[in-house]
Amino acid sequence: DAGVIQSPRHEVTEMGQEVTLRCKPISGHDYLFWYRQTMMRGLELLIYFNNNVPIDDSGMPEDRFSAKMPNASFSTLKIQPSEPRDSAVYFCASSLGTLAKNIQYFGAGTRLSVL
Amino acid sequence: GENVEQHPSTLSVQEGDSAVIKCTYSDSASNYFPWYKQELGKRPQLIIDIRSNVGEKKDQRIAVTLNKTAKHFSLHITETQPEDSAVYFCAASPTLHPSGGYQKVTFGTGTKLQVIP
Numbered sequence: 352d353a354g355v356i357q358s359p360r361h362e363v364t365e366m367g368q369e370v371t372l373r374c375k376p377i378s379g380h381d382y383l384f385w386y387r388q389t390m391m392r393g394l395e396l397l398i399y400f401n402n403n404v405p406i407d408d409s410g411m412p413e414d415r416f417s418a419k420m421p422n423a424s425f426s427t428l429k430i431q432p433s434e435p436r437d438s439a440v441y442f443c444a445s446s447l448g449t450l451a452k453n454i455q456y457f458g459a460g461t462r463l464s465v466l
Numbered sequence: 467g468e469n470v471e472q473h474p475s476t477l478s479v480q481e482g483d484s485a486v487i488k489c490t491y492s493d494s495a496s497n498y499f500p501w502y503k504q505e506l507g508k509r510p511q512l513i514i515d516i517r518s519n520v521g522e523k524k525d526q527r528i529a530v531t532l533n534k535t536a537k538h539f540s541l542h543i544t545e546t547q548p549e550d551s552a553v554y555f556c557a558a559s560p561t562l563h564p565s566g567g568y569q570k571v572t573f574g575t576g577t578k579l580q581v582i583p
Contacts, residue, residue: 457510460509
């Protein structure tokens, strides 16, 4: 398996623009997580899905952020409108929730810069 | 919810010395404690984990200990090497809820380890 695949790897945009980050989880995994990583706040869980259904979005910072998972192999995180403080590395991770352990496999991340 | 605290935030050691990173957690229901390593510019990757029914686990140069009574757990790296330089994250999680629901993993704030050659 190729692992969790994220795109794009780098995104530079201007304040006010819409940004869409994409994630393909590991085939067969039934949990998908979106994280944001910054120097100040570390690794923050934004939202997670189980079987394509959002379970906990309490970490989504505000209404400008939205996430979808239309099918088991694809998820998006959208920021509209983007702001400079959204600049961070965004990670997607997936796991197989039926295991006794909650091992999460991370994608390579998307480095977002909002100018 | 769960709160995980991690110390120190930065740690510098000479090559060959040992490094210890400590974490505490708040939720007594947590029973799974993974450690992730993130090299510069890379993704976090699991390096070792421990369940609450085990007090210590070793894998070559790394070991984790767990004190469930005190709600703290530690990562020990012996004979450190330059390639151990990275940010290390501890985490805590209850495993699958009895009702079938998933309990999320809560990460610590990370420790930047620098091994000086």
